[in-house]
Amino acid sequence: MNLVNLESVTLAYGPKPLLHEVSLGVAEGDRIGVVGRNGGGKTTLISVLAGVLRPDSGRVTHARDARIGFLAQRDELDPDRTVGELVLDGRAEHEWAGDARIRDILASLLPDVDLSAQVGPLSGGERRRVALARLLVGEHDLIILDEPTNHLDIEAIDWLARHLVARRCAVVVVTHDRWFLDAVCTRTWEVVDGDVHRYEGGYAAYVLAKAERARLAAAAEERRQNLLRKEIAWLRRGPPARTSKPKFRIEAAQALIANEPPPRDTVELMAFASARLGKTVYDLERVTLHAGGPGTGPLVLRDCTWQLGPGDRIGLIGVNGSGKTTLLRLLAGEVAPDSGRVVRGKTVRLAYLSQELAELDPNQRVLTAVEEIRKYVRVGKREWTASQLLERLGFRGEAQWKLIRDLSGGERRRLQILRLLMDDPNVLLLDEPTNDLDIETLNELEDLLDGWAGTLVVVSHDRYFLERVADRCVALLGDGRLSLLPGGVDEYLARRASGTAVTARAAEAARAARQAEAAAKEAGQAKAATPSGLSAKELREAQKELARLERRLERLAEQESRLHEAMAEAAGDYTRLAELDAELKEIQAQREAVETEWLELAERIGG
Incomplete structure (x- = not known):
């Protein structure tokens, strides 16, 4: 049964219709991803589906008693109400606390938000999470989401994907996060030129089907075809899960990519990068760094040694607040370490894209803003004009002569990225470069x-983009180290999941230690039995054993740190990397056993 039907729907803003004679439906259990250019009509389409917008013509029919939940891009929340009032909607505490689904939503989306806090003072990201949690707590037959991954980190995006797949309701989602589309959606709608093209499968299926349609139609745009084939080649070389969803024949797509080379010629790029940069790019030597300045704020690095070489393409991962931006600012020279040394190569020509974009002259025109940096730039083996690069990143025709004050946030982001590239840097530091970019622009940027040819460090919650442009991933896991992730984002999520358990054990151990200390003080010099049930002599021996275990844990932590550094240095030697990984697992197993022994002894001492 269809929950929503659109029949010959037309809606226009100005002379050009965003939807023209569109007929489609959303059935029970559908999981649909909506893609298309910014301004192409995606938000308009889902707003019509949700009943928020009325079309100029045509008919929109909702099934009787259909429960529809809608998350808009703008979160309109009453600033005077509390988080709990908005999210839980008057549910009694015993009612929501006894519901495992609601507890999971609160723990995953609002782990650090006080339910009694007023909404008004919350940050934009916290308000977004509140709005999303409020929607997911409710029972719906159809959930419609407009950019739900905005302000979410990789862990929260991974949780949201699993949550939506587990729900029995239908889902329609607009997002530029291609990993999320593949993880959640079984169908894809592309909104283009007032029409909606429908594809079976998630993003990977959409790319393959679009290339197949284009091949059969013998499209004349050769460069666009090459870009699509390149994207397909990468998809087919990526994790197998990406191609498990297509429900159509892909022999033609296989033929398209049979002789397609890898997306990047890594060896050639490394040679170019070495010639431009020399041997040294950045060397961090025993660096300690806090996010708020020397000794203040969360710890980012502790006594860390790390090398960033010519041609390295690094994806930097971590939860919000782990210090990713602080680390980029350290490399950019905007902050100094608490201790240690940062050695920067003499030939480094740096470009740093921060989250807070530099101000552009609002009265300047787009093409002029790029040409004032440089009129020509060489990317790979080809020389590009400023106008050609602007066209690649979505500024076509008259758009190159628009005033900057008339640009949207996404257009300003594209313009700033292009200005950085036109300055011909050999080191790029990119902090959330995918914000506000549509999928077509992301493909061009990739x-x-x-x-x-240069050294790249990118911070992004867009998992697809990270896997696409970076050759290696490193993570800030809160232990003061840069941890190499040979398994990429999947390994990061697995480590974070296991780290939660370790944190819980550590908290329990700390409580037991406090109990042990209190018991020791009460025992004093008495020779009688202690409150823990141990004699004074047994208590002293137990405390000595506890100290021995603590020293053992310190040595194991040092060994683990050295192994992480060795793995980072041996990143290109897969045989050596496998040996080091086996050693690391053995050390981690020993540490877990010692932690368990320490915890049991501490509990015994604490009585």
């Missing part, structure tokens, strides 16, 4: 970066 293709540009494929041919760019």
